[in-house]
Amino acid sequence: MPVINIPIQSAIDEWTAVLGESGVSATDTADFGASTIGTKRSIPAVLHPTNQDQVAKVLQIAQRWQVPVYPVSTGNNWGYGSANPVEDGCVILNLSGLDRISDFDPEMGVVTIQPGVTQAALREFLDENEGDYLVPVTGAGPNCSLLGNALERGYGITPITDHFAAVTRITAVLPDGSLYQTSLTEQGGEEVDRLFKWGVGPYLDGLFSQGNFGVVVNMTIALAPAPETVTAFFFSTKDDAKLEALVPMVRSVLRALGGPVVAINLLNSRRMLSMMVPFPEDKAVDGILSDHEAQLLADTHGVPAWSGVGAIYATREVAKAAKRTLKRLLGPVTDRLVFIDKRRVNAARKLAKVVPQRWSTKITGMADTLSGALEIMHGRPNDVALALAYWRSGALPANGQPKNPARDGCGLIWFAPLVPIRGSDARRYVDMIERICPQYGVNPLITLTTINDRCFDSTVPLLFDRSDASSTARAQECYRALYEAGQKEGFLPYRLNIDAMEFAYPGDSQSAKFASQLKTAIDPNNILAPGRYVPRPKNPEAL
Template sequence: MNSSSTESAIAEWVTILGESGVVKAGAADYGASTIGTKRSIPAVLRPANRDQVAEVLQVAQRWQVAVYPVSTGNNWGYGSANPVEEGCVILDLSRLDRISNFDSEMGVITVEPGVTQGALRDFLDQNDGDYLVPVTGAGPTCSILGNALERGYGITPITDHFSAVTKLEAILPDGTLYRTSLSELGGAEVDGLFKWGLGPYLDGLFSQGNFGVVVSMTIALAPAPETVTAFFFSIKDDARLEALIPTVRAVLRSLGGSVVAINLLNSQRMLSMMTPFPEDKAVNGVLPADEVDSLANSHGIPAWSGVGAIYAPKEVARAARRTLRRLLGPVTDRLVFINQRKVNTARRIAGLLPARLATRVKGMADTLSGALEIMHGTPNDVALALAYWRSGKLPEPGQPKNPARDGCGLIWFAPLVPIRGNDVRRYIEMIERICPQYGVNPLITLTTINNRCFDSTVPLLFDRRDEEATARANECYRALYEAGQKEGFLPYRLNIDAMGILNTGDSAFSRLASQLKAAVDPNFILAPGRYIPGSSVPRSDEL
C-alpha cells in the first residue's frame, strides 16, 4: 500500500474515532515484542464500540489499507501486538471491555475483547459469581476472548478454552455483523447455551483465522467446586519417565470428572522458577549438565515434577486421593496433597524457624499459594517470572509484569505430543539435542490437553539486547519445527514469524482456506498472512 492511501484512511478514522482514538506518534511502542521482531506500524486505532469497528473496516476497504486486530496485545512469546505483515494498522480492541448477560444460574457470560482475566475475576467476585475464571499463566492483564480464539488452555476444569465458547459475534471485513443462525432466528438465549448452533458451524472460522473481528463472545464458566486440592509428585530418575507417562493417561481416564489436567516439568524448568539464571556457570548461554545437576541437588529438585488438581466435593476428593495414591504411588518417588490450609500452616511454621530456613519455607509457601490461586480460577502473574530468567528487568513489587515492555526475550515453541512413553522420550531427546546448539536452555513443560495428547511449552529464552542471541533463538525455533515435523511433533499455535509454515504446498486445506478468505475479504485488508495460506496479496495501488 502507498502512504497516501494510508494517510487518507487515517484522516477518515480520526473523524470516526476522534484524535484520541488514533495513535500515530506512539504507534512504534506497540511493536515491542519478546520474540525480537518489530514491524512498521503506521498507526494504532482504538475504537470504543462495535459500531466504530464496523466503520473502521469500511474505511479500510475503501482505501485498501490492511488492519490487524488485537485484544489487549499481550500475546507474549507469539508476537505481542505486532501484525504478521509490515505496514498494517493496528486495531486495538482493549476499549471494548464490557461484561454482560451474566446468567448466574446457567453459568454463561458474555465478554468483549478488552475483558481481561483479572477484570472477569473482579466482576464475578462483585456479582456473587461462584465460578472459576479460565485462567492461564499469562496473568491478569491478558484477554479472555483473545486467548480463547488462539485456542489457549489451562488447568481449571474447562481445560480447552475455545471449547467453552458457546457463541460469538464478529464484524466481517465489509463492516457487516456476523451472528449465528440461532441468534438470527431469535434464539439468542439458547444460542448462548449450546455451542454448535444450527447448520454449518461457522464460528470456528474466527479461531486462529482472519475472517472477521470478534467483538463479543459468550463462554461457559466452570462452577467453583466444593474443594480444590493440588497434588504434587516427582521422580528422581529420568529413566522412570516412560513408566510415568501411561500412568498420567490412566489418571485422566479414571478421574476425568475431577482431575482434568496434569503438568510435567523437567528439572531445568523448575530451576527457572526457583533461582536466578547463573550466568557465570553457563557456557555459550547454556548450563552444562553437571551444573544443572548440582543446582537441582542444592534446591532439592528432582528429574521430573508433576502437578495437578482435584476439583470435587469432599467425599469424591477423598476417593480421588486414594485413586491417585494407587496409580501414581508405584511409579513416583513422592506424592503430596496441598490445600490452602496447609500453605497457611507452612507460613506460620516459617515464622518459628531460623532466618535462612524460614526464607526458604516462606518462598515455597508463596509459590504454592500462587499455584493454588491459579487452580481456584484466580489469575496472577507468578508464572510470568519465567520470561525474565535470561533478560528483562522485573518491575517494582506491586506493578504488573509486561515481558514485552520490560525487555524480555521469549519465543514459545508449543508442539503436540502423544501421551505415550516412547513418543515423549523421542520428543525430549529432540529438544535437548537442538536447543543447546542455539544457546537456548531446554526448559520443558508437558501439559495434558486431553487424555490422549500433551501440549509441550518450551520457552526459548534469550537476551533480547543481543542481536546475535535473538537471531539464534529464531533459528532455534525453525530447527525445532523442522525436526518436529519429521518426528510428528507439530505446534498447535504459531508466532507471527512462523505463519509461513502454513503457506507451503498445494493442499486441499490451503486451497479451501484461501478460497473462503477471498470470498469474505476479497481485498485482503484484515490481518493479512494470519494463519490463512495465500492470504497475502498486493494492494491495488502496488500493482
C-alpha cells in the same frame, strides 16, 4: 516515525473523524511494536475504537482505501508476537477499549465478554456479582484478554481446560463492516444460543479461531462452577529413566478421574529451576547450563528429574476417593506424592514465624509459590508464572508494577507442539528438544501439559537475550530447527507466532487452497490481518 503514504493518510483522516483525535495514534506506535520474539514490524498507526459500530466503520474505511488492519485484544500475546502484525504496513486495531461484560447468567454459568475483558476484570466482576465460578485463567497474567486467548485455542489447568471449547456464541464484524451472528441468534434464539455451542448448520464460529475472517466483538463463554474443594497434588521422580513409565500412568489418571482431575503438567528439572532460582550467569557457557552444572544446581535445590502437578476439583468425599486413586496409580512410578490445599499453606506460613531464620526464609518462599499456584487453580489470576520470561533477560518491574515482558526487554519465543501421551513418544520428543536447543544457545526447558487423555501440548520457552542481536537471531533459528525436526518426528505446533505462519499449511495443500478460497470470498482485498494463519492465494485468478 513511520512513512505515511497517501492512502494510509486518507484513511487516517477518515478514522479520526470516526474515533476522534484520541482514537488514532499515528506517531507513537512504539509500545505496540515491542515484542518478546525480537521481531519489529512497521506500524503506520494504532486505532482505538470503543464500540462495535466504530469497529464496523473502521473496516469500511480500510476497505475503501485498501489499508490492511490487524486487530489485537490487549496485545499481550507474549512469546507469539505480542501486538505485532504478521506483515509490515498493517494498522493496529486495538480492541482493549471494548471491555464490557454482559448477559451474566449465574444460574446457567454463562457470560458474554468483549475483547478488552481481562482475566482480572472477569474475576472482579464475578466477585462483585456473587458469581461462584472459576475464571479460565492462564499463566500469561491477569492483564491478558480472555477472548484473545480463547480464539488462539489457549488452555489452562482449571476444569474447562480447552478455552475455545468453552465458547458458546460469537459475534463478529466481517471485513466489509457487516455483522456476523449465528443462525440461532438471528432466529430470536439468543437464550439457547448462549447455552449450546454448535448451533444449527455448518459450524461457522470456528472460522474466527486462528483465522482472519472477522473481528470478534462479543463472545459468550461457559464458566466452570467453583467446586466444594480444590486440592493441588505434586509428584516427582528423581530418575529420568522413569519418564516412559510415568507418562502412561498420567493417561491412566485422566481416564480414571476425568471429572475431578482435568489436566496434569509434567516439568523437567531445568524448567523447575527456572521457577526457583535466578539464572546462574557465572555457571553458563554461551548462555547454556551444561548437563553437569544443571545437575549440580538441581541437587543443591532438591529438584528431581521430573515434577508433576495437577488439581482435584470435587466434593470432599470424591476428593478423598481421588487421592486414593492417585496414590494407587502414581505411587509405583514416583518417589513423592503430596497433596496441598489452602489450609496447609496457611499452616506453613505459621510455621515460618516460629522456626530459625535459615528455615523461615525457605518455608516462606515455598508457601508463596504454592499460594500462587493454588490461586491459579482456584480460577484467580496472578502473574507468578510470568516471571519465567525474565529468567534470561529483562529486570523484574519494581514497586509492584505489572509485568510486561515485551516492554521490559524479555526475549521469549514459545514452541508449542502436540505430543501423543505415550512413553516412547515423550522420550523421543524430550531427546529432540534436549539435542537441538543447546545448539542455539537455548536452555531446554520442557513442560508437557495434558490437553486430553490422548495428547500433550508441550510448551518450550526459547529464552534469550533480546538486547543481543546474535542471541535473538539464534533463538529464531532454534524455532525453525525445532519445527523442522518436529515435522519429521510428528510433533507439530498447535499455535504459531507471527514469524512462523508459513508453517500453518504444507505448501500447496488442499487445506491451504480451501482456506484461501474462503478468505478471498469474505475479504477479497485482504485487508484484515493479512497472512495470519490463512495463506495468501498464490494465483488468485485460479480461484
